[in-house]
Amino acid sequence: MGTAANSSEFLDLYTPKLWTILKQGYGLAGLRADAVAGLTVAIVALPLSMAIAIASGVTPDRGLYASIFGGFIVSALGGSRFQIGGPAGAFIVLVAAAVAQHGVEGLLLATLISGLMLIAMGLLRLGVFIKYIPYPVTVGFTAGIAVIIFASQIKDLLGLRLDHEPGPLWPKLQAIGGALPTFGVMAVVVAAVTVGVILLVRRLRPQWPSFLIAVAVATVLASGLQWPVDTIGSRFGGIPQTLPMPHWPAITWDKVVAVLPTALAFTLLGCIESLLSAVVADSMTGRRHRSNCELVAQGVANVVTPLFGGICVTGNIARTATNVRSGAHGPVAGMLHAVFLLLFVLVAAPVASYIPLAALAGVLVIVAWNMVEKHAFMLLLRASWGDAIVLMVTFLLVIFRDLSEGILVGFACSTLLFLHRMSQAVSVEHHSPRVEDDVPDAVGEPSEDLDSRSPAANDPEIAVIRVTGAFFFGATAAVESVLDRIADQPKAYIMDLSAVSLLDATAVASIEGFAHKAKRRKARVYITAGTPAVRRTLVSHGIRGVRFCDDIHTATALARRKLRQAAPA
Numbered sequence: 051m052g053t054a055a056n057s058s059e060f061l062d063l064y065t066p067k068l069w070t071i072l073k074q075g076y077g078l079a080g081l082r083a084d085a086v087a088g089l090t091v092a093i094v095a096l097p098l099s100m101a102i103a104i105a106s107g108v109t110p111d112r113g114l115y116a117s118i119f120g121g122f123i124v125s126a127l128g129g130s131r132f133q134i135g136g137p138a139g140a141f142i143v144l145v146a147a148a149v150a151q152h153g154v155e156g157l158l159l160a161t162l163i164s165g166l167m168l169i170a171m172g173l174l175r176l177g178v179f180i181k182y183i184p185y186p187v188t189v190g191f192t193a194g195i196a197v198i199i200f201a202s203q204i205k206d207l208l209g210l211r212l213d214h215e216p217g218p219l220w221p222k223l224q225a226i227g228g229a230l231p232t233f234g235v236m237a238v239v240v241a242a243v244t245v246g247v248i249l250l251v252r253r254l255r256p257q258w259p260s261f262l263i264a265v266a267v268a269t270v271l272a273s274g275l276q277w278p279v280d281t282i283g284s285r286f287g288g289i290p291q292t293l294p295m296p297h298w299p300a301i302t303w304d305k306v307v308a309v310l311p312t313a314l315a316f317t318l319l320g321c322i323e324s325l326l327s328a329v330v331a332d333s334m335t336g337r338r339h340r341s342n343c344e345l346v347a348q349g350v351a352n353v354v355t356p357l358f359g360g361i362c363v364t365g366n367i368a369r370t371a372t373n374v375r376s377g378a379h380g381p382v383a384g385m386l387h388a389v390f391l392l393l394f395v396l397v398a399a400p401v402a403s404y405i406p407l408a409a410l411a412g413v414l415v416i417v418a419w420n421m422v423e424k425h426a427f428m429l430l431l432r433a434s435w436g437d438a439i440v441l442m443v444t445f446l447l448v449i450f451r452d453l454s455e456g457i458l459v460g461f462a463c464s465t466l467l468f469l470h471r472m473s474q475a476v477s478v479e480h481h482s483p484r485v486e487d488d489v490p491d492a493v494g495e496p497s498e499d500l501d502s503r504s505p506a507a508n509d510p511e512i513a514v515i516r517v518t519g520a521f522f523f524g525a526t527a528a529v530e531s532v533l534d535r536i537a538d539q540p541k542a543y544i545m546d547l548s549a550v551s552l553l554d555a556t557a558v559a560s561i562e563g564f565a566h567k568a569k570r571r572k573a574r575v576y577i578t579a580g581t582p583a584v585r586r587t588l589v590s591h592g593i594r595g596v597r598f599c600d601d602i603h604t605a606t607a608l609a610r611r612k613l614r615q616a617a618p619a
Contacts, residue, residue: 063175064343067131071380080379087378088386091134093259094372095121095387096394098417100282100289100402101410102137103361105202106145108154110282110402111289112361113137114395118293118388120351120363125384127347129340132331133324134369134384135351139417140323141316141362143198144453148312158299158356160309164316165352168345171321177341180325183457184464186440188326189426191457194448196421199414205229206411209237209279219449236277237408244268244412261413268409283403291399293392296357315454316352320364322457324348327365334374368417436467469524476519478532482509482540483606512609513540514602518549523556533564541573541616542609546602548580558591565595574612576605 071080095117103113117136124135148157171177201219204226205212211232216222247264272279282288328339344365351363373383430437444460517529545561547553565575575596579585588598599605 063340064129064172064346065340066127066343066347066381067129067340068126068381068385071131071382076380076382081382083377083379084383085386087373087376087383089390090259090376091369091373091383091387092390092394093262095134095136095369095391097261097265097405097410097413098369099137099391100405101414101417102139102142104282104286104407104410105139105142105199105414106137106361107149108145108157108361109286109289111395112359114289114391115294115358115360116355116363117360118392118395119358119360120355121391122385122388123351123354124347124363124365125381125388127343127350128381128384129343129347130328130331130365130370131337131339131380132335132370132374132378132383133328133339133344133365133381134373134387135324135348135363136366136369137361138323138364138366139199139414139421140192140195140319140453141364142202143195144312144315144319145361146202148309152305152309152312155299156305156309156312157361158359159301159305160312160316161352161356161360161362162299163306163309163313164320164362165349165354165356167313167317168320168349168352170349171317172342172345172347172349175342177321177325177345180321180341183322183461184440185426186430186437187444187457187460187464188322189423189430190441190444190460191322191448191453193422193427194445194456195453196418197449199418199421203411203414203418206237206280206407207241207415209234209408234279236272237279237406240268240272240277240279240406240408241412241415243271244409245415248413248416261416265405265409265413268412269405272406272409273404277406279406279408281403281407282405285407288403289395289399291396293395294359299356315452316362318454318457320348320352320362321345323367324365327367327370330367331370331374334371368420436471440464440467472520472522473524473528476517476521476525476528478515478517478529480513480515480532483512483514483544483602509610511541511613512544512606513542514544514546514606516546516549520552521547521550521557522552522554526556526560529557530560530564539571539573541613542576543568543573544576544578544599544602544605544609545596546578546605547584548578548602550580550584553584553587555587555591558588558593561588562593562595565593569595574609576609578602578605 096114099113099117100110101113103110103116106113121135124133128135145157148160152160198219201222204210205215208230210226210229212225212229214225216225244264244267247267248260251258251260251263271277272281324344325341328341328344331337332339348364355361355363373387376383378384427441430441432438440460440463443463444456447459448456515533519525521529543564561577568575576599577588577596578599578601579588597608599608
């Protein structure tokens with residue numbers, strides 16, 4: 051019975067959306083919708099794939115191979131109906147650094163290892179944890195990548211003659227500044243025409259493929275008027291009109307160890323980028339993706355793609371959103387987008403040789419501008435000092451240090467900020483119970499006559515301590531300080547934890563330490579715990595020196611009975 055349930059759960063988690071669509075019935079109308087959406091996405095992906103590859107320091111065909119092979123696999127095996135896989139702008143910095151440090155073979159090996167890691171993460175069901183990345187971290191991270199992408203395109207935007215372009219931002223800007231006298235006027239004109247056409251088309255005909263139209267216009271102008279600008283053909287010799295045969299990258303133990311940090315960075319960024327893209331698709335369609343299935347598909351894509359020479363593959367937010375807006379019915383649209391790109395390589399690859407690099411740089415400038423969540427960035431700067439710090443720390447580290455470092459440090463800052471806020475939210479109150487609150491004791495004996503006491507007076511022998519909020523390691527100091535400030539020394543303490551939402555081992559140790567101190571003063575400690583989770587935590591840690599009660603009234607009655615029994619006759 052248990053095995054059958056586990057098998058059913060596994061199928062629910064890892065069944066590709068393509069299979070779900072086919073089981074529900076896939077007809078001609080769905081195929082027609084997916085064909086139109088796939089063609090639209092392919093038109094958008096064509097210039098982007100080449101531009102991202104060039105900006106990453108590799109030949110443009112490697113970007114197309116990533117979109118063809120990786121895009122097909124992501125759609126066929128993925129856990130999202132609408133996800134479009136391919137090279138992403140977010141990877142430009144990492145890929146360029148990998149090529150500079152390890153060469154293209156090292157890049158392909160790092161991509162393959164990253165694919166294996168992504169498969170493992172999906173099978174270990176770690177996809178759900180990506181949602182815990184704080185919003186200021188994602189906004190700062192995305193904005194930082196956009197700045198780096200823009201900086202990487204300055205050389206081609208201005209047509210600069212630069213023998214070596216450093217990877218880090220500040221040395222890059224210094225090198226560009228030194229090369230400014232070599233700028234080419236016509237390259238600037240091509241870039242300006244490209245950006246202008248994109249903006250104009252989006253304003254007048256937003257449903258048209260602005261990127262492709264702009265690159266086509268710039269290519270016709272540059273080649274027709276014979277402007278002296280660098281093109282794909284002049285720098286890379288064009289794009290092969292055939293697909294490469296699969297081959298394994300060079301694998302040695304030393305090489306694996308050398309590229310492992312890069313593979314880890316690819317994995318972390320791939321998780322975030324692909325699952326964020328799937329979430330965006332969900333928000334646009336009302337559907338729900340299978341995060342772990344999606345990670346497995348991304349992993350398989352990144353294992354297969356480098357065998358054909360392609361660069362890293364991940365879910366792409368811009369192309370996925372285009373897919374949704376184009377009326378896609380399901381994953382077949384993404385698979386057809388890869389097929390259309392394949393047809394371009396087989397039929398029209400020679401045309402790509404005439405595309406000016408300045409035009410592709412203009413495309414990436416628009417991509418970088420659109421990546422920045424400008425409203426969210428300014429809002430977070432104004433919202434609170436904590437969110438502003440997390441945002442800027444992530445943003446600046448991504449720009450000047452490293453993408454992974456920016457994410458990790460930003461996440462660490464967010465965690466510390468959260469712990470600080472949680473510790474401030476805990477409250478501790480103490481008072482003495484009123485005599486009139488006395489009730490029959492826990493064993494059913496009636497309380498003694500209390501006429502000798504004033505019914506309105508508080509009982510000085512008992513202190514009730516009520517803790518509210520999350521009682522965890524960040525809040526123990528605040529709770530302990532209140533306990534230490536109780537001036538009088540009652541003979542019994544009632545610690546009311548019924549309003550505690552969270553209790554950890556540090557808090558339990560603090561309670562036990564307080565109970566030991568009370569025992570040395572010959573005082574008893576009673577605990578009332580509300581939620582089952584808090585009770586389980588107390589019991590599992592085997593806390594000693596305390597007595598558990600169901601509620602505060604029972605604890606008060608029991609404490610008074612014990613005090614009367616201990617009083618001298």
